[in-house]
Amino acid sequence: MTTFDLLLQQTINGLSLGAMYSLLALGFTLVYGILELINFSHFNVFMIGSFVSLFVLQSFGLSGQEVILTGVPLAGVLLVAFVVTMAFCGGLGVVVERVTLRPLRNVKGPAAMITSIGVSYILFNIILLTVGADSKNFPNPMPAIRWHIGEATLDFRVLLIWAIALLLMGTLYMFVQRSRIGKAMRATAQDAEAARMMGVEVDKVIMMAFFLGSALAGAGGLIFGLYYNFTSFIIGFTAGLRAFTAAVLGGIGNVPGAMVGGVLIGLIEAMGGQFIATAWTDVIIFSILVLVLVFKPAGLFGRIAPNKS
Amino acid sequence: MVTRRKAVAAGIAVLAAAMAATPALAADKVVKIGMDLSLTGADSEGALRIRNGIMMAIDAANEGNGIPGYRIEPVILDDGTPTSGQYDPAQAATNARKMVADKDVVGALGPEMSGAGKAMAPILSMGGLATITPTSTNPDISDPKFAQQFRPAGKPIYFRTVTTDAFQGPNMANFYADALKVKSVYILDDSGAYGVGMADAFEKQAGKKGINVAGRDRLDPKSADYTAILTKIKSLNPDAIYYGGVGQAGVKLAKQAYDIVPKMIKGGGDGVVGPAMLTAVGYPANEGWYGTIASPHVVGDQKAQQFVDAYFKKYDKAADDYAITAYDAALVMIDAIKRVAASGQPVTREAVRDAVQSSNVPTIQGVVSFDENGDLKDRTVSVFQIQQDKNARPDDVSRQYHYIGVAPQS
Numbered sequence: 001m002t003t004f005d006l007l008l009q010q011t012i013n014g015l016s017l018g019a020m021y022s023l024l025a026l027g028f029t030l031v032y033g034i035l036e037l038i039n040f041s042h043f044n045v046f047m048i049g050s051f052v053s054l055f056v057l058q059s060f061g062l063s064g065q066e067v068i069l070t071g072v073p074l075a076g077v078l079l080v081a082f083v084v085t086m087a088f089c090g091g092l093g094v095v096v097e098r099v100t101l102r103p104l105r106n107v108k109g110p111a112a113m114i115t116s117i118g119v120s121y122i123l124f125n126i127i128l129l130t131v132g133a134d135s136k137n138f139p140n141p142m143p144a145i146r147w148h149i150g151e152a153t154l155d156f157r158v159l160l161i162w163a164i165a166l167l168l169m170g171t172l173y174m175f176v177q178r179s180r181i182g183k184a185m186r187a188t189a190q191d192a193e194a195a196r197m198m199g200v201e202v203d204k205v206i207m208m209a210f211f212l213g214s215a216l217a218g219a220g221g222l223i224f225g226l227y228y229n230f231t232s233f234i235i236g237f238t239a240g241l242r243a244f245t246a247a248v249l250g251g252i253g254n255v256p257g258a259m260v261g262g263v264l265i266g267l268i269e270a271m272g273g274q275f276i277a278t279a280w281t282d283v284i285i286f287s288i289l290v291l292v293l294v295f296k297p298a299g300l301f302g303r304i305a306p307n308k309s
Numbered sequence: 310m311v312t313r314r315k316a317v318a319a320g321i322a323v324l325a326a327a328m329a330a331t332p333a334l335a336a337d338k339v340v341k342i343g344m345d346l347s348l349t350g351a352d353s354e355g356a357l358r359i360r361n362g363i364m365m366a367i368d369a370a371n372e373g374n375g376i377p378g379y380r381i382e383p384v385i386l387d388d389g390t391p392t393s394g395q396y397d398p399a400q401a402a403t404n405a406r407k408m409v410a411d412k413d414v415v416g417a418l419g420p421e422m423s424g425a426g427k428a429m430a431p432i433l434s435m436g437g438l439a440t441i442t443p444t445s446t447n448p449d450i451s452d453p454k455f456a457q458q459f460r461p462a463g464k465p466i467y468f469r470t471v472t473t474d475a476f477q478g479p480n481m482a483n484f485y486a487d488a489l490k491v492k493s494v495y496i497l498d499d500s501g502a503y504g505v506g507m508a509d510a511f512e513k514q515a516g517k518k519g520i521n522v523a524g525r526d527r528l529d530p531k532s533a534d535y536t537a538i539l540t541k542i543k544s545l546n547p548d549a550i551y552y553g554g555v556g557q558a559g560v561k562l563a564k565q566a567y568d569i570v571p572k573m574i575k576g577g578g579d580g581v582v583g584p585a586m587l588t589a590v591g592y593p594a595n596e597g598w599y600g601t602i603a604s605p606h607v608v609g610d611q612k613a614q615q616f617v618d619a620y621f622k623k624y625d626k627a628a629d630d631y632a633i634t635a636y637d638a639a640l641v642m643i644d645a646i647k648r649v650a651a652s653g654q655p656v657t658r659e660a661v662r663d664a665v666q667s668s669n670v671p672t673i674q675g676v677v678s679f680d681e682n683g684d685l686k687d688r689t690v691s692v693f694q695i696q697q698d699k700n701a702r703p704d705d706v707s708r709q710y711h712y713i714g715v716a717p718q719s
Binding site: 001005006010013016017064065066124128133136155232234237239273277279281 | 528590
């Protein structure tokens with residue numbers, strides 16, 4: 001492999017990882033932007049997303065890597081899987097907010113954050129106890145089409161994952177920028193009290209942030225399954241922590257920042273594995289986090305709610 | 310209301326009758342055998358097979374009055390934790406303390422994992438409790454060089470019905486060089502005690518056999534993505550990959566290696582022989598993987614067939630070699646307790662340990678006896694390759710792993 005091909009291949013690897021981190025990072029950023037809460041239950045909403053999509057795909061009779069779909073059936077199955085998973089996870093996020101976090105809305109200090117850690121462990125153990133501890137084989141119904149660019153290869157599956165991730169992120173961005181409720185979300189992020197006085201239903205806005213973030217995490221879980229063809233109850237923590245780092249890197253609360261941050265973390269992970277060692281991945285990622293926090297505390301793109309005290 | 314009260318009364322009566330009807334059992338003295346397995350996490354499937362193998366022996370002994378006057382009570386402890394997703398050395402240490410604290414526990418079986426064994430051995434040593442592991446193969450634990458660390462009380466307490474990675478890793482390196490004609494290899498491990506030890510032992514012998522080690526890296530078992538390192542391996546283009554480690558990283562490695570370096574020779578130790586590599590990886594991604602077992606291959610052997618059939622009947626699962634080494638370990642432990650009981654002396658931990666040390670027990674894998682460090686005298690390492698048998702169940706280790714032969718001894 002030439003150095004160019006190698007770099008290209010690692011870029012492809014990194015972008016695929018980055019797509020997942022970005023989707024997850026958006027959930028952290030949306031909620032933080034509005035509530036200034038680091039929502040750790042998000043880690044395992046992502047994990048549950050991968051299991052929900054596993055069950056959906058299994059209900060279509062897909063298991064293992066033997067059944068390959070193309071054309072309309074593939075599009076249909078994926079569409080149903082994404083819609084069901086995102087709706088379920090979005091709903092789960094809303095329930096988590098309503099049941100465990102809203103009662104603590106006005107409690108000062110880290111109570112809400114600690115609660116979200118607790119919820120994360122509850123979700124984690126529910127899956128462990130009901131689905132089991134072993135790694136699950138995740139079906140991959142996509143045809144094995146590959147393109148070769150020099151010696152680097154690009155899978156159809158990877159391309160599709162990028163396209164879906166881009167589509168979801170683009171839609172979210174437009175939603176936040178253009179829609180009425182998106183405007184309300186931005187207003188609440190800037191100043192919740194003032195927004196409330198202007199007639200914004202803050203509870204509804206917060207619910208929406210949880211729904212959107214959790215739905216994207218669900219989509220991330222499905223993409224994780226399709227990309228790695230495996231899932232397990234344990235996947236939430238490592239991916240979640242790295243995605244959180246991505247959100248901080250991009251500037252927590254900043255929607256485009258989370259997307260770019262996710263891609264950057266993915267690329268760093270891939271290039272670190274190539275040029276340093278896989279064993280050092282976490283050291284590299286978290287060193288970058290520390291450096292960013294020291295030299296640019298607001299992240300690369302700054303927080304989106306600068307008006308808040 | 311009345312009927313309910315009647316039902317309760319009837320229930321109590323039945324219960325009382327049942328209790329009264331078992332005086333014969335109650336008269337037996339209870340001896341407990343502790344068990345430490347990784348029942349939670351990526352290796353849980355394998356752990357269940359080991360537990361089942363052990364229970365076959367214990368149940369048979371209890372039903373057949375194997376130790377006259379005694380009834381064996383298993384104490385099953387889990388060293389896997391949700392947060393680690395596999396065995397957790399800290400939990401293993403806690404379990405060892407639990408066993409040592411229970412006076413009735415006179416012997417132990419397990420642990421499944423070497424990383425757990427390293428944490429448990431010093432505690433078991435101080436408690437004077439002997440254990441027989443059917444699967445954990447890290448050589449340090451029984452090596453006299455590390456006696457200070459792993460058997461501070463002096464006498465060996467860590468016995469095995471498998472040989473160690475001091476043979477498993479190097480013999481596989483010989484197999485790579487001699488049988489597979491591998492000239493260059495990339496070595497990976499999973500950061501665990503077992504995995505790192507295996508990979509080190511393999512690397513050392515690979516060097517002696519003239520295999521060029523193209524590189525060495527360490528996988529984080531909790532990370533999902535190994536595409537970066539696999540792409541790097543692809544660019545270095547070695548003949549083969551050797552992976553020292555267990556299921557959690559192994560499953561993901563096998564899946565992603567199939568996408569990135571499908572044609573490269575891939576293999577590992579006993580950590581890649583087990584149901585997880587079959588069902589969680591899936592076919593065809595797992596096909597062609599080589600793995601070793603640190604015992605002679607006995608599944609399919611005439612003597613073993615009877616056990617395999619009985620096992621299947623009882624658990625509806627196919628027994629693999631480590632179900633057999635587990636059964637054998639339990640046989641050895643039961644035999645030791647029996648000899649102590651028969652000699653008329655009290656069944657104490659110390660007496661049981663001494664009895665285990667002097668074992669000479671015919672088992673399925675052959676006669677089990679231990680050297681002065683507690684290691685199995687038989688050093689056979691068997692090599693297997695995954696070759697899908699579509700007529701067998703996908704998770705049937707004994708049929709999906711095709712026996713290749715004995716790995717050459719150095």
